[in-house]
Amino acid sequence: MPEQLSVLLPVWAGDRPDFLTDAFRSSVDAQTRRPDQVVIVRDGPVPDPLAETIQELAKGSPVPVDLVELEHNVGLGPALDAGLAACKHDVVARMDADDISLPHRFAVQLPIIESGADIVGSGLVEFADDPDEIVATRTVPTDPDEIRRRARFATPFNHPTVVYRRPLVTGVGGYTDFAKMEDYLLWAKLILADARVANVAEPLVRYRVGAGAYARRGGRDLLRAEIALQRRFRDLGFTTRAQYARNLVVRGGYRLVPEGFRRSAYRKLIAPYRR
Template structure:
């Protein structure tokens, strides 16, 4: 039986109004199977143009929109947890404020959830800020065993593509405030809890990339986040001692090498680029990569 869907979309002061409009319309108005509710989390104050665009999108939306306005910028994890509390439906889909969903995204993913999965992601297409040229593709592992194995070394899901069971996510504590790695930690907790996981290899989201992403994946802040997530995984029993040592050496070292080498390592070892990748110049904000 079809189940209702809430769309969870965080927005913060750094987002562009035109990109937000494209993200919203592609994931709501243009879907062949639309969400039944949209929850926009405004993570702290935004300027007048962005606030006006949020209000315009909510007013014109073909489905109900709830705006969760946080008084201060709390970061992605806590903002998503606040948004989850406002999601009225048992299935939740994630979307970022500068990406684009393909029209059949939910028509593909929701039947998999309705058939018994708890968490479903997909492949994605990277494209640049200026124009829609494809820059590369990330193809995740698709079967549960492959996802579980991948998760011990790298994030097995493309976060902006995922659809999941709200109550299961809340039962493991949600995202929490684990900056730069909140999604990766959540997937690990779900796998430990026995979640039924899946990915669709087909790219269902276009992921916007901008200047500086490989630079932002390195540096001391990213190294500290990397070491913290590896320590947490070890305490949870998610990784073995050997896996912990490997990850600290390989992933920790990746945070410290020059940007050119980091780009090569990310594409060949960590991100899971598919055969369709043309090895151009994707660059964007950091994350669990």
């Protein structure tokens, strides 16, 4: 039976109006199987040009758009939880305000959900300025057992690509306020709840890699977030003691190495790539 789909798209003050326009239209107007609702979460005040773009997109959308306006910037996890509460349909697709969905994205992913999966992600391609000039392809495990194994060391889903069942996500507590690691923690909770997991190898999203992308994946703040995440995994029983120790050494060390080494390590260990 065909499922109805809500697209969950958070926006904050740092987003660009032109990037948001591309993200929205690629995920709505250009889709061969369009969503049935879009929920835009405005995470705190935004500049006037961005606010105007949000209103224009909502007004001109071929599908209903609901705007959740948060008074203060609360961060990605709480903003997404607020957006989930506004989603009218049980199936929700994530979309970021600076990425681009390929036209057949939902036509590929929704039948997998309809066949019984609780969450399905996909590969993605990275670009810098021109969406047609691909920098690299980020691959994902597709075998459900491999997805679960991979999750004990690195995130098994590309967050901007996922489609999932909202009741299951909210049933495990949603994203919560776990800054910088909210998506990975959610995947762990879903796997512990025996969610039926799936990935499509084909890249279905074009992911914008801005300046400083690898610099932002390191530093002491990220190290503290990494340690907190690994402790949470251990408390949940998601990882063994050996896996916990390995992750602290490998993933924690990754946060402190120079940016050039971090780029290489990320592509070889944390998120496999191919060119």
